[in-house]
Amino acid sequence: MSAVVENSAAQEELLRHRASIDNLDAALIHILAERFRHTKAVGALKAAHEMPPSDPAREERQVARLRELAISAGLDPDFAEKLLAFVIKEVIQHHEAQRS
Amino acid sequence: MSAVVENSAAQEELLRHRASIDNLDAALIHILAERFRHTKAVGALKAAHEMPPSDPAREERQVARLRELAISAGLDPDFAEKLLAFVIKEVIQHHEAQRS
Numbered sequence: 001m002s003a004v005v006e007n008s009a010a011q012e013e014l015l016r017h018r019a020s021i022d023n024l025d026a027a028l029i030h031i032l033a034e035r036f037r038h039t040k041a042v043g044a045l046k047a048a049h050e051m052p053p054s055d056p057a058r059e060e061r062q063v064a065r066l067r068e069l070a071i072s073a074g075l076d077p078d079f080a081e082k083l084l085a086f087v088i089k090e091v092i093q094h095h096e097a098q099r100s
Numbered sequence: 101m102s103a104v105v106e107n108s109a110a111q112e113e114l115l116r117h118r119a120s121i122d123n124l125d126a127a128l129i130h131i132l133a134e135r136f137r138h139t140k141a142v143g144a145l146k147a148a149h150e151m152p153p154s155d156p157a158r159e160e161r162q163v164a165r166l167r168e169l170a171i172s173a174g175l176d177p178d179f180a181e182k183l184l185a186f187v188i189k190e191v192i193q194h195h196e197a198q199r200s
Binding site: 006007010013014017018020021022024025026027028029030031032033034035036037038039041042045046048049051058062065066069070073074075076079080082083084086087090 | 106107110113114117118120121122124125126127128129130131132133134135136137138139141142145146148149151158162165166169170173174175176179180182183184186187190
């Protein structure tokens with residue numbers, strides 16, 4: 001196969017992967033939007049019933065569970081944990097904004 | 101409704117939201133695992149064909165598209181952009197590790 005033909009096949013393969021990545025990113029955005037609908041409702045509920053805004057024991061269980069799920073799915077568990085921490089940080093900021 | 105009954109209803113509602121959040125988090129982990137399978141293949145393809153590891157024009161289009169999707173889904177577009185940046189940073193670190 002000539003270098004030009006080979007490179008064009010590689011370009012096509014790249015475009016196929018990118019189309020999948022774009023679909024998966026759209027799915028991620030919609031799942032995150034749905035997740036925030038629930039955490040927003042939790043924030044309102046906690047504020048109305050004077051429950052503590054954060055729950056370290058719950059967060060610890062979430063981290064342990066997501067690390068296990070990540071391992072079984074072939075995803076780096078440290079990355080999964082960092083990502084959850086990133087999302088939870090954003091949620092807590094939203095809760096604090098809801099209270100003030 | 102007494103304060104105790106009201107609080108127990110609030111606790112039940114909290115548990116329902118948490119069950120949904122746990123399901124959505126499992127979906128997130130699996131979509132991310134699938135996304136990494138594609139970006140890993142892209143990394144291998146780029147390394148084999150000496151294509152540049154990053155593509156700023158592609159990333160710019162991804163950000164613009166995800167911001168629009170976030171807005172239509174009711175998700176903070178700044179959060180969506182920060183999250184994509186976080187995921188792409190991880191992907192680039194993986195690509196660099198694949199090359200070295």
